[in-house]
Amino acid sequence: MMRYLPLIWSALTRKPARAVLTLLSVTVAFTLFGLMIGLNATFDEMAARARADRIFTNARFGGNGMPIAVAHQIAAIPGVKVVTAVSGIPGYVQDPKNQVFVLMMDENLPKVFGDWGVTEELWDVVRKDRTGIVMSQSQADRWHKKVGDTFTMISKQMKRADGGSAWTFKVLAIGPDFQQVTNGYIFGNYDYIDKARPLADQGKIGEADLLANDPATSAELAARIDRAFANSATPLVTITEKLARAGGDFAGLPIKPITRGIALAGMFMVLFLTGNGIAESVRERFAEFATLKTLGFSDRSVTVMVVLEAALPCVLGAALGVGIAAVLARQIPKLMPPGFGLPLPTMSPMVVLWAAISAFVVALFSAALPILRLTRMDIASALSGRT
């Protein structure tokens, strides 16, 4: 195969502008391919990383949360290992356009979400100083904060006991971003806001997240929790993490069909381009191919040459495109408004494999017709330029 390389190289460099433009176009299509299929890979990974034993519980109606007593009652249900109460302060920084949400957690946070990356050390920071918060790197970048700074937010929904709506925290630590938390996070200590709220609001939490003793029966446990509270003052809606992530959809949009459709449209676009390029190149060199065949090149070796000529820009473009996609993927969160929460595409081995397969399929389809013509050529008339 190597001995054909000089021939293929001279074929490609015969019209350098065409070769470069084809390569660029293929590269762009594979950049899109990488971003789209990479996004799928991320959703798959998130679904795979969902813990079978983790369960989320929310108040069924009103969205105003639940009494903390509900979390304690859930903890007492047989089969429940540990419950963490999740609360938060919704609000904004300076301008209502800059929406922010500060989570207020309790000491079971690292037990329930340790696999995301919440360590005991990270929690210890706000356990020791209740007036402080921990920010993820992305949130720290967004608000231009470093350790030791003061973070002030306004919350119309959560008033302070003194009637004010400004909440001030000290930034105690900057933590790493977690893949499962696509917007980054800010968290503090629930005890702090609970004491700082008016008496009527104390003891209210947003949701309860828990681990089951037995992952195999977590779906059954979720249903049991819902039933236990069905006729209480706070009916609940409980879902296992597996089920919550299984759909692979983003806010109701089916991600997979959309991303695959876009990637396919891109491939279709380059198929016409590469197909035309190779057909044109073969047509221009028809007499040369006739010479090669006269010299004893078999149909097979001519076929290999044409396929390789078609494959070179495809494979090179695929490699470049996926590489560019890997770099671009990291820039996407900066383009999107904060809070949109679309996860980053990952260039997993599967993405690379699919890109390679697609590149070869495009190359084969592009080369098919020219090869058919070459194998059926009448050498004598081709040599005399009569075709």
Place this chain on the structure above:
Amino acid sequence: MLRQIWIVSALNFKSLPGRFWQSMVIVVGLAATIGVMLSMLSVSAGMREGYAKAGDPGRAIVISKGAEQEGQSAITRAMAPLIAVAPGIAKDTDGKPLADRTLNVGVPVLRADGSKGFTSMRGFSDKGPGVRPELKIVAGRMFQPGKREIIAGVGARIMFRHMQVGDKVILPDGQWPIVGIFSTGDQLEGQLIGDTETLLTTLHKTNYNSVLVRLSSLDSLTTLKRALTTNPALSVDVMRHSDWYARLADQQTFALALLGYIVGTVMAIGALFGCLNTLYSAVSTRGREIATLRALGYGAFPVAVSVILEAILLSVAGALIGAGIAWALYDGKLDLFGNTIFHLSVSPKQIELGVIWAIAVALLGGLLPSIRAARLPVVDALRAT
């Protein structure tokens, strides 16, 4: 000059069938680009249209000061009558003001595919139907005030399970029967409606979310706003209903539209390289023809223009094909994003946008090849075999 452009371009277009497959590179490139972009934008455009229809400029919404969404707003029972008697609000036939005390509560639902989701459950008070005359019952009947009954929108009936007349929805204090199906022609069709006071009692809530009023005239908003914002007993914002929904639509569709444009831009760049490639080789195929024309005294400019015109013709044809496919696949289809149900939309305005993009790609892609065509050395080209 115009005559020359016309003749050169006509000659060029006549030779297009001979370069059919080559030309298809541009057509397919633009069809794929515009098809994908308009399909993606059909989500944000459809949502916008749904919100725009819901926001009647003849209505105004009263929410608590600074509230960005209905869920953040609380209007107390004491405030509601003060709002209703304010000037600028239209009167019903019984002489009472057309002011509807409304609720907006999240309710868990099962989507048609079996996944869990949420939708809005709205509370209408006695003047609800008067304030929203577009609401029509299409099956069953209206709920009765004071009873634990609800009606579901035509969109909710399709997109969620168990939303037929006679089905029951789990709400506090038991299951509520669906007694009717309504249509409004806007995004309310994905939601449920029940009686405000009954809902308040069963949800153990004490506050309304907002008061929706019908203005006595389009201009009476200023009167109403002045009366409500200067009343020391109230701390509220007043917004024209159409402005309120326009803002909500902006918040919800901005990122989605941005994604559509990003993907569209990336694909357009790919199509642009394809366009350049095709036009360069078209110019070299036409080398003899161009040289002959130049030798006959035709100017360089008409030759250059003919290349650009070819690019525009093929690109626009591709864009229209792509837009046509997007339109056939998605326009008018019922869809769901977040908690909003709406009809996807590929409107003439969107298609126009696609055509403008195609022309932009054609101009960028045609510029360099057209310069090459204009500068073609006449003698060499004529001599070439």
